[in-house]
Amino acid sequence: MIKVNPNYEKLPGSYLFAEIARRVKEYSASNPNADLIRLGIGDVTRPLAPAIVEAFEKAVREMGDAKTFRGYGPDYGYDFLVNAIIENDYQKLGVELAFDEVFVSDGAKCDVSNVQELFSDDATIAVTDPVYPVYVDSNAMAGRAGTFVTDRWDRLCYLPCNAENGFVPPVPDRPVDVIYLCYPNNPTGTTLTKDQLKAFVDYAKENGSIIIYDAAYKAFITSGAPQSIYEIEGAKEVAIECCSYSKTAGFTGTRCGYMVIPHAVKGLNGKGEPVELNQMWKRRMGSKFNGVSYPVQRAAEAIYSEEGWKQCKETIDYYMNNAKVIREGLQDAGFEVYGGVDAPYIWMKTPDNQDSWTFFDRLMTGANVVGTPGAGFGPCGEGYFRLTAFNTLEKTEEALARIRKGF
Secondary structure, rough: OOOOOHHHHHHHOOOOOHHHHHHHHHHHOOOOOOOOOOOOOOOOOOOOOOOHHHHHHHHEEEEEEEEOOOOOOOOOHHHHHHHHHHHHHHHHHOOOHHHHHEEEOOOOOHHHHHHHHHHHOOOOOOEEOOOOOHHHHHHHOOOOOEEEEEOOOOOOEEEOOOOHOOOOOOOOOOOOEEEEEEEOOOOOOOOOOHHHHHHHHHHHHHOEEEEEOOOOOOOOOOOOOOOOOOHOOOOOOOOEEEEEEEEHHOOOHHOOOOOOOOOOEEEEOOOOOOHHHHHHHHHHHHHHOOOOOOOHHHHHHOOOHHHHHHHHHHHHHHOOOOOHHHHHHHHOOOOOOOEOOOOOOEEEEEEHHOHHHHHHHHHHHHOOOEEHHHHHHHHHOOOEEEEOOOOOOOHHHHHHHHHHHHH
């Protein structure tokens, strides 16, 4: 019988959101009349913008006509979408990119988990703590995380983020090969300034490290924080950036995003010679990916139209108003709260020093509100709890009323 990948045996329990779904399903089965309000998983609730739907439908009709039908598309993305990304997401920030430095994909989650295939088996990995679980799990499945002991992996370098340091991670205190950063941050909802990001860029240049920068929530920034790591001098030499349309334009069920790998980002091959990660990723995509469908890419292109962006911005503002309702409601109720200004996530301290899974169960059974336990995001997440702003305003207000009544 075939031997399976032994690293899967080291994974603790199930994926965080799968465990939440299991508990919710079990509770709902026992309490069929419970009216649960879900502020846990970061899935959107508002529909695609009309301009996006129109572009989507038009492209589908093209696919139904022999004169305009398209088969396999370009591996790295159609010209019309790549050019729109470069012009709108980077040139407006003063960042210049080459056409072949942008790779259209089926979402940031896939990119941030697949990019680890470019790293050597013995690469050392640093993650902020708390952290989006995919960064950790994908490297653990590849064997780079070591062994899970108590509440952490023994080969990972954890960069603690908590109220004491203002949720600003320290640069690693030892040489590491790869650093994962996500800003605006999931789960804490916080951001870094240009100076704080520059410290990581400088560290990466000095230590020959690479930064994987997840900018999935950049469209929610209101404070003037950096929207791209490439706004930092020198970042194009050391950073790979992942972006998503899931939250920006409601593409959670449509699936499209992109990753930027500048030609200047390099690592060492087996002979100790520098090689471009850009070329490696092209080889990887050519072998493992057939591209995002033509209608989906046309839909994504419509985000950048004047009407499309206006409509998407209205939805973003809607979610950020929900975030304000949650943040201010919890603060008025006496909770210690962070985030919710530049991101659709609110990071709250659990009351009475409860552990986060106990608070999860108490909130679900006592108030019929579902959130996300901070412990699922890493050791420093214990004692915290994440709520999302992606439900309707009515349900968001009702959830806050229940929480304030119950706590």
